[in-house]
Amino acid sequence: MSPRPIIVRGGRLLDPSQGLDRLSDLLLLDGKVAAVLAPGATAPPEAEAMDARGLIVAPGFIDLHVHLREPGYEQKETIATGTLAAVRGGFTTVLAMANTNPAADSAAVIAWVRDRAEAGAACRVLPVGSVTVGQQGKELAPLAELAEAGAVAFSDDGQPISDPNLLRAALDHARALQRPILAHCEDTDLVGEGVMNEGPVATHLGLPGIPDAAEDSAVAEAIALAAFTAGPLHLCHLSTRGSLALLRIAKEQGLPVSAEVTPHHLLLTDERVLGQAGAGSLARYDTHAKMRPPLRSEADRQALVAALREGLIDAIATDHAPHAPEDKECEFAVAANGVVGLETAFGVLMRLVHEGALDLTTLVERLTAGPARVIARSGGMVPSDLASGLGTLQLGAPADVVLLDPEAEWTVDPATFASKGRNTPFAGWRLRGRVVTTIVGGETAFTIKR
Ligand code: DOR
Numbered sequence: 001m002s003p004r005p006i007i008v009r010g011g012r013l014l015d016p017s018q019g020l021d022r023l024s025d026l027l028l029l030d031g032k033v034a035a036v037l038a039p040g041a042t043a044p045p046e047a048e049a050m051d052a053r054g055l056i057v058a059p060g061f062i063d064l065h066v067h068l069r070e071p072g073y074e075q076k077e078t079i080a081t082g083t084l085a086a087v088r089g090g091f092t093t094v095l096a097m098a099n100t101n102p103a104a105d106s107a108a109v110i111a112w113v114r115d116r117a118e119a120g121a122a123c124r125v126l127p128v129g130s131v132t133v134g135q136q137g138k139e140l141a142p143l144a145e146l147a148e149a150g151a152v153a154f155s156d157d158g159q160p161i162s163d164p165n166l167l168r169a170a171l172d173h174a175r176a177l178q179r180p181i182l183a184h185c186e187d188t189d190l191v192g193e194g195v196m197n198e199g200p201v202a203t204h205l206g207l208p209g210i211p212d213a214a215e216d217s218a219v220a221e222a223i224a225l226a227a228f229t230a231g232p233l234h235l236c237h238l239s240t241r242g243s244l245a246l247l248r249i250a251k252e253q254g255l256p257v258s259a260e261v262t263p264h265h266l267l268l269t270d271e272r273v274l275g276q277a278g279a280g281s282l283a284r285y286d287t288h289a290k291m292r293p294p295l296r297s298e299a300d301r302q303a304l305v306a307a308l309r310e311g312l313i314d315a316i317a318t319d320h321a322p323h324a325p326e327d328k329e330c331e332f333a334v335a336a337n338g339v340v341g342l343e344t345a346f347g348v349l350m351r352l353v354h355e356g357a358l359d360l361t362t363l364v365e366r367l368t369a370g371p372a373r374v375i376a377r378s379g380g381m382v383p384s385d386l387a388s389g390l391g392t393l394q395l396g397a398p399a400d401v402v403l404l405d406p407e408a409e410w411t412v413d414p415a416t417f418a419s420k421g422r423n424t425p426f427a428g429w430r431l432r433g434r435v436v437t438t439i440v441g442g443e444t445a446f447t448i449k450r
Pocket of ligand 1: 322
């Protein structure tokens, strides 16, 4: 049954994919974008009118990097709870990372994820297949079968691919299959026993550090192999100035390389491990600031923001990594890596807009058209009903739309999250900018009362 038509009235239509930024009404019919109309234009009488005055109306956000944890880690998250968190954060499409249990290294697991998403996901779920069998980094997974089953990309994220011959082979396949390798670049030997960024804070806390060079050297190797194979390479969660310099060279040479950055690397530094202001000294060694790659220095943070602004970095991705309380309520050294991000991303990122570091159009671009390009660039947009494109409000595109209030203030309270993961470094933050309504395929998947 097709969804009831919706007319979104009086909003500021902001669609960077078309350079569109004006007050308009938007008509959604049969799950597709049907028309951009002058404000107050006549709409089909059966259409539901949605009041968007004072709001931004944008394409639904796309997150290239989400850990939904199913199958295998349902105590941390499920496809149902993770996608509920996604729509609360304005995301209408998420790529589901492959470090599940079993890993997504067989057509059966990819098919299972797709079936499960079909049955109970609140937004579109595009599965990512493992690069190696069991994510063990030893033997290539059957990438062609995974693509055939619906994997839109391949990744061993969580574990770097340490063997360059395997990465080379994977990029060769990626070229043939037209699906990118989403690479978690860290040299595990250089990471060693490190648990946070190597620098004065780690020294102060007496924690073993992870040097920038761990990421830089792995990024350099991956780029060299992308150049050699012409295989599509997407660099996950970049965190260092060195990586950005290498990315710049790769792009100047026209190599098939793209990159993402997370909200936490854009907003926080390694000082966050010392706890939040006012939290007292017991909050030191805050495991909610532990992730891979680690939070870096202020100079790195600023360089990431500048790279995002100029377009050197293509997309913002949350690396939503939910964990159970017991995974984080322990000594820093043994705590799990990762933070949740879907429900806080927009509000947190709006800080950059309000402080003048980023303009709103650029922010929306990096959450919509930017990530859409990363997938489409490699022809990996498999599902045929999405052929007309994600991350855009072009006529005929899927009716994936988000309504945003750039001024609404709210306070991050992990207890209210739809995600099972409460492991956020942003608890208690007062934010300005909120997702009001999320529409997926013409159906309202989330809305708050105003
Ligand atoms: O901090 C992280 N957590 N980084 C990763 O690459 C993996 C993720 C996870 O799966 O928990």
